[in-house]
Structures are given as C-alpha cells and as structure tokens.
Amino acid sequence: MTDRLWDILFDIHADLPRQGPGDDESTLRALTQCEGLPAAPAILDIGCGPGMQTLALARARPEAHIAAIDFHQPYLDDLDGRADAAGCADRIVTQRADMADLPFAHGTFDLIWSEGAAYSMGVDAALAAWKPLLREGGYLTFTELVWLADEPPETAAAFFAEEYPAMRHDDAVADAVEAAGYALIDRFVLPDAAWWTHYYTPLSERLALLDRKYADDAEALGVIATSKREIEMRRRFGTAYGYEFFVARETA
Numbered sequence: 001m002t003d004r005l006w007d008i009l010f011d012i013h014a015d016l017p018r019q020g021p022g023d024d025e026s027t028l029r030a031l032t033q034c035e036g037l038p039a040a041p042a043i044l045d046i047g048c049g050p051g052m053q054t055l056a057l058a059r060a061r062p063e064a065h066i067a068a069i070d071f072h073q074p075y076l077d078d079l080d081g082r083a084d085a086a087g088c089a090d091r092i093v094t095q096r097a098d099m100a101d102l103p104f105a106h107g108t109f110d111l112i113w114s115e116g117a118a119y120s121m122g123v124d125a126a127l128a129a130w131k132p133l134l135r136e137g138g139y140l141t142f143t144e145l146v147w148l149a150d151e152p153p154e155t156a157a158a159f160f161a162e163e164y165p166a167m168r169h170d171d172a173v174a175d176a177v178e179a180a181g182y183a184l185i186d187r188f189v190l191p192d193a194a195w196w197t198h199y200y201t202p203l204s205e206r207l208a209l210l211d212r213k214y215a216d217d218a219e220a221l222g223v224i225a226t227s228k229r230e231i232e233m234r235r236r237f238g239t240a241y242g243y244e245f246f247v248a249r250e251t252a
C-alpha cells in the first residue's frame with residue numbers, strides 16, 4: 001500500500017473506539033479459556049490500535065503487565081491517554097513496532113493477544129513468528145475474519161476476493177493453528193453486535209462526514225466507497241462470514 005493510502009485509511013479510522021469488530025465480553029470470554037496463567041502474567045497485545053481490548057485485559061488481570069504494540073503512533077497515544085484515565089498506565093507500556101519484527105526476547109510472554117491484526121502479516125506467518133516469544137505453555141489468542149459458510153454468496157465472495165484474498169474458512173484457520181505447533185483450546189464466533197456497537201456504527205457516522213471533507217479527492221472517495229461496501233456486505237451476508245476468536249496454547 002502507498003503512504004497516501006495508509007493516510008486515508010488512518011483518517012477514516014481516526015477517533016473510533018475500536019479498529020475492528022470486537023467487544024469486552026468476547027475478550028473476557030477468550031481470556032477465561034487461558035487457564036493456568038501466572039498471577040502476574042506478562043501479556044503482549046499485538047496491533048493494539050486504540051486499545052479497548054488492552055484495557056479489558058488490564059482490568060480483568062489487575063497484576064498483569066501488558067506490552068501493547070502497533071505501528072501507528074496516534075493509536076498508541078490514544079491508548080496511553082485511556083490507560084492513564086483508567087489508572088493502569090503503570091501496567092500498560094505502549095511501543096511502536098512492526099508485528100513482523102518484534103523487539104522482544106524469546107520466551108518473554110505468558111500470553112500473546114491480537115484482535116483483528118494478525119491478517120496484516122498473514123495468520124500463518126504470525127503463528128510462526130510469535131510462537132518463540134511465548135514461554136513454555138503460553139497462550140496465543142487472536143481474532144480473524146473467516147468464512148463460516150461452505151459456499152459463500154457470490155457477491156460477498158467477489159468482494160472479499162478483492163479486499164482480503166487470504167480469507168479462509170474457519171476450519172482451515174483452526175487447522176493452521178495446530179499445524180503451527182499449538183494446541184487449539186477454544187474457538188468461537190463473535191456476536192453480530194460486536195461488529196456494530198464499537199466499530200461499524202461509529203465508522204458509518206464518520207464516513208458520512210468524510211464524504212464532504214474529501215469531496216474533490218477521487219482516491220479518498222474510492223477508499224470511503226469501499227468501506228461503505230464492506231459495511232453493506234455485513235448487512236446483507238453477515239451469516240456467511242464472521243470474526244472468530246482462536247485460543248491456542250504453545251506446545252513445546
């Protein structure tokens with residue numbers, strides 16, 4: 001992607017509570033599957049964005065230390081402010097980093113968390129690259145956009161063939177987790193509300209404003225139109241695909 005395209009995308013997604021589908025209930029449901037974590041777990045949140053899930057983790061595990069990384073500094077600044085307001089700034093350390101080249105020693109973390117971000121480097125590459133950062137028996141918990149239908153509707157299939165060609169059926173992602181040397185502990189599909197409340201509803205409001213801001217900018221209007229089509233796909237074909245949580249455990 002060009003820098004210009006990233007700038008437009010970041011502008012479209014500025015000031016949203018989340019940068020992808022999710023909600024605290026789902027975050028906590030996945031966390032409860034990570035049995036046997038130490039009392040003060042070391043957690044790495046990869047692609048944290050503005051950090052709604054980082055804060056949910058910090059609240060649920062009051063002795064956890066969380067490293068939260070993203071490559072977009074404004075999200076990290078946002079999270080720093082939220083962590084401060086929530087009184088847990090001392091336990092959430094943000095750092096600008098590339099998820100494909102993380103600056104941490106092997107065996108550092110009890111739990112690696114990544115909501116809606118692993119796709120950015122590719123799930124299989126992420127499964128391989130992040131495993132060495134886990135302590136023995138550590139957990140990797142992530143969400144991923146997946147097909148739920150065996151035969152997706154043509155319109156939705158055509159849209160995602162353009163927008164996310166690497167999208168797989170959820171069973172194929174589960175297989176990839178195990179093939180990468182993890183035990184799959186749990187998986188569940190996020191509820192439909194998790195797409196709307198903190199993500200598509202505020203995003204739709206923002207897109208309406210940006211239509212006016214970028215009225216003379218064909219490239220930006222194209223990106224805005226694609227975002228609107230993505231939301232329309234969800235309205236029309238939301239049962240054919242979903243966001244799924246995968247809770248995996250490192251097996252030595």
Ligand SMILES: C[S@@+](CC[C@H](N)C(=O)[O-])C[C@H]1O[C@@H](n2cnc3c(N)ncnc32)[C@H](O)[C@@H]1O
Binds near residue numbers: 053
């Ligand atoms: C879909 S958003 C999800 C954000 C957040 N986890 C949430 O659920 O709201 C993906 C995040 O990954 C970050 N990201 C994408 N590629 C990255 C990379 N190579 N290294 C670090 N962060 C990256 C983006 O800046 C963005 O914040």
